[in-house]
Amino acid sequence: MKIASIETIPLRIPFTAGGRSDEAVWGKAGLQAVDSLVVKVTTDTGLVGWGETFGFTVVPAAKLVIDTILAPEIVGRDAAVLDRLMVDMQKKFHVFGRSGAFIYGLSAIDIALWDIAGKASGKPVHELLGGSAATSLRCYASLIRYSEPELVRENVQRAVADGFRHLKLHEVDVDCVRAAREAAGDDVEITLDVNCPWSVREALDMAQKLRPFNLRWLEEPVWPPENYKGLARVRQEGGIPVAAGENASTLMDFQHLLEAGAVDFVQPSPAKMGGLTELKKVFALADAHNVTVMVHTFYDGPGLLASVHASAALGGPRALVEWRYFDLEAQLYGDAIIPKHGAITVPRGTGLGLDPDEDVIRTYRFK
Template sequence: MKIARIETIALRIPFTTGGQSAGGVWGAKDLQVADSLLVKITTDSGLTGWGETFGFTAIPAVKLVIDSILAPELIGRDVTSREKSMLDLQKKFHVFGRSGAFIYGLSAIDIALWDIAGKAANQPVYQLLGGSEATSLACYASLIRYADPDLIRRNVQRAIEAGYRHLKLHEVDVECVRAAREAAGPDIEITLDVNCPWTVREALDMTEKLRPFNLRWIEEPVWPPENYSGLAAVRKHGGIPVAAGENASTLMDFQHLLEASAVDFIQPSPAKMGGITELQKVFALANANNVAVMVHTFYDGPGLLASVHASAALGGSKALVEWRYFDLEAQLYGDAIIPRNGRIGVPQGPGLGIEPDPDVIRDYRLEL
């Protein structure tokens, strides 16, 4: 069975957020649309597989790389040679960068090829990864940055009323974190992703102020994100567990993170770092180093499904799935994957287990 066609499909879906966004690394202030990039691979036997790259403003560059460089290299290759093909293309194009558009594009392609592998075997992807008894996983509501204590209180309460017992904030102000903790009470687990804003000294000063709020982890507290020794210093002296990894792009990046003893929780992002093929290797590395994996899933399509399958098979009972708390106008999978009472179902169908809704693709397709 060979790859016959690779198609890239950009989507733009409006969302509401429970108030105005303060902006962040993923978009400008008052952002009200979520852009994503899907990849559809069709085989010569007619089987199709779906993948996804990390989206937003990266989409035009990734689409160009896939359409003009990666897809022509892959047409005609055997779909069962997935790992070899991914390594071949990493080696061939490494001179153009080991992060960004090339790796993002390969990530989506790899996820789509795993979808095809599961469909060919008539098994869900989690079974191909070793199996799991879990039919659902706990997830956390990943809130946007509001930078407004009143909006934070309102949306924390809204998430808790929807059944979430785990929350993630993207705030960088102590008073905003205080508001979240006051609204949530002592029993709700809160994590804080600050998206790499501080020097090591600034991060240590902030962790001293944040310690009273009993955070499960602080995520990417130092700039630049590859300052692994800086992360290690914050982990050692800050008094709050440290999480990082969504900006790591290759297996070597994750090895360096672990060698530096930089994290308590490592966060590979399958739509950014090589797909399921590389994700399972990060799980093995982390297990060897006794570090928990919390897969980064700030997306809603096949990348999310890939994360759910891998977390179910490889993450164990303590795995958490990130749910982007965006209130999208339309869901690519309808109601099939929306969390219920703070838990997300593990798809049981072949491959990734759920097919995208063609009406959503038709109605929200973005021409680039």
């Protein structure tokens, strides 16, 4: 079974989010549309697999890498020899860097090939990863950054009313976090992702201010994100569990992160760090370090499905799935994957279990 073609499909889907978004690492202030890059891999037997890279402003670079570097090298290779293919690509193109657009693109292709592997074997991906009896997984609603306490309050209340008992904020202001806790009450779990803004000293000072709000974790508080020693210090002295890993790339980064004792929760991002082939290794590595994996999934397409399958098979009862709490104008999978009462369905079909709606692709594809 040979890889016959690899097609990159950029999508731009408008969204609302209960108020005007503030500027954040994924986009400008007032962002009103989500850009994503979906990848379609077709074999010479006619099987089709779908993958996804991290999106937003990275889409043009990842598309260029796939179209001009990865696809010409991978087309014609055996789709079934997945682990070997991924190692070969990392070795051959390591001079392009071990993160960023190159690994993002390779991640999307890897996810698509796992989709193909499941379809070829007649099994869902979670069975290929070891199996799962779970029919659904708990989700946390991952809110945008509002930077206005009243908008935070309104949207926390909206998420709780939608059935979510776990929330993630992307705020960097203490008053916004206070508003979230007041709106959610004491029984709703809140996590806080600040996207690497602070020095170690600043992070420790902020942790002291944030402790009264009973956060489940403080995510990526330190700049730069690879300052694992500094992150470990925040974990040891800050009084709040620490999470990180969405900016780590490949297994070696995660080994360094875990060896530093930097996190309570590690967050590999399948569409950024090598796909399911690398992700499954991180679960084993984290288990050896007694650290919980919470897969980072700021996606709506195949990257989200990959996270669901991996979390179902490898995450255990504590696994949570990140649900990007945007009101998208259209969903790639219709209503099939939208959480109900704070839980997301584990697809039971072959491969990733769902294929994107071709009408949505035609309508929202852009050049």
